[in-house]
Amino acid sequence: MKSKHYIVITVVLVLPLAAIAFHLWSGIGFEALRSRKPPFQIRYDMYYQSKVGAQQGSTYFADRSAMRGHVPGTVPRDGDLYTYTTWEMAEAELRNPVAGMSDVSGRGKNRYDSFCATCHSPSGQDTTEVVRRGMPLPPNLAGPNAKAYSDARLFHVISAGQNIMPGYADKLTPEDRWWIINYVRELQKAPLRLVEIHSLDTTSTPTTTRGELQ
Ligand code: HEC
Numbered sequence: 454m455k456s457k458h459y460i461v462i463t464v465v466l467v468l469p470l471a472a473i474a475f476h477l478w479s480g481i482g483f484e485a486l487r488s489r490k491p492p493f494q495i496r497y498d499m500y501y502q503s504k505v506g507a508q509q510g511s512t513y514f515a516d517r518s519a520m521r522g523h524v525p526g527t528v529p530r531d532g533d534l535y536t537y538t539t540w541e542m543a544e545a546e547l548r549n550p551v552a553g554m555s556d557v558s559g560r561g562k563n564r565y566d567s568f569c570a571t572c573h574s575p576s577g578q579d580t581t582e583v584v585r586r587g588m589p590l591p592p593n594l595a596g597p598n599a600k601a602y603s604d605a606r607l608f609h610v611i612s613a614g615q616n617i618m619p620g621y622a623d624k625l626t627p628e629d630r631w632w633i634i635n636y637v638r639e640l641q642k643a644p645l646r647l648v649e650i651h652s653l654d655t656t657s658t659p660t661t662t663r664g665e666l667q
Pocket residue numbers: 565568569570571572573589590591592593594598599607610611615616617618619621633637
């Protein structure tokens with residue numbers, strides 16, 4: 454055979470077979486499709502990185518929390534300091550810059566679902582896992598109270614917090630907070646529902662029932 458034939462045979466047969474054999478052996482190809490075992494790690498440090506994830510504990514900081522708050526006196530690049538200490542002050546000065554605008558980008562819903570629904574539920578009216586696990590039931594966002602709040606007052610609650618609800622000024626840009634308010638206004642168009650809470654402790658009777666008012 455001429456040497457040209459060896460090259461053709463190598464390219465057409467040997468190389469593809471070698472590639473298939475390598476896939477089978479390494480587990481990165483077909484093995485992953487039929488095995489429930491974790492795949493063979495070629496680069497171990499890509500799977501197991503020396504970092505902490507969100508909500509994980511860490512022994513690095515004294516408070517053993519991996520997630521850090523913002524450094525006092527600093528603001529996010531796209532944020533600003535929230536200086537109002539009462540909702541009355543906020544109401545006297547703030548106006549919703551996106552009032553009445555439809556949320557075409559879905560920003561309000563996206564931010565609400567990420568930052569508020571955990572406690573207030575996607576509808577603003579229902580119970581959530583954190584409530585079932587012991588957090589007091591937050592007020593109904595479609596209830597008469599929140600409905601009567603001005604946009605500026607809602608902005609104040611979101612920015613500064615209210616009682617056990619933390620403030621979100623360091624996590625949400627002012628613009629996002631206004632879009633959330635528009636989205637809450639959308640949620641408030643739904644009929645008011647009553648919500649019954651069953652605690653995780655199944656030996657006790659349902660603990661809280663929310664009536665028309667909270
Ligand atoms: C960690 C749970 C939690 C998260 C997250 C949360 N809230 Fe709250 N929220 C509460 C609780 C609890 C209250 C009741 C506080 C009180 O007793 O005054 C509350 C109160 C409120 C109120 C006042 C309602 C009233 O009738 O006085 C509004 C408005 C509100 N939240 C909106 C939001 C929005 C918008 C977000 C997202 C940016 C959000 N909350 C995120 C727990 C939460």
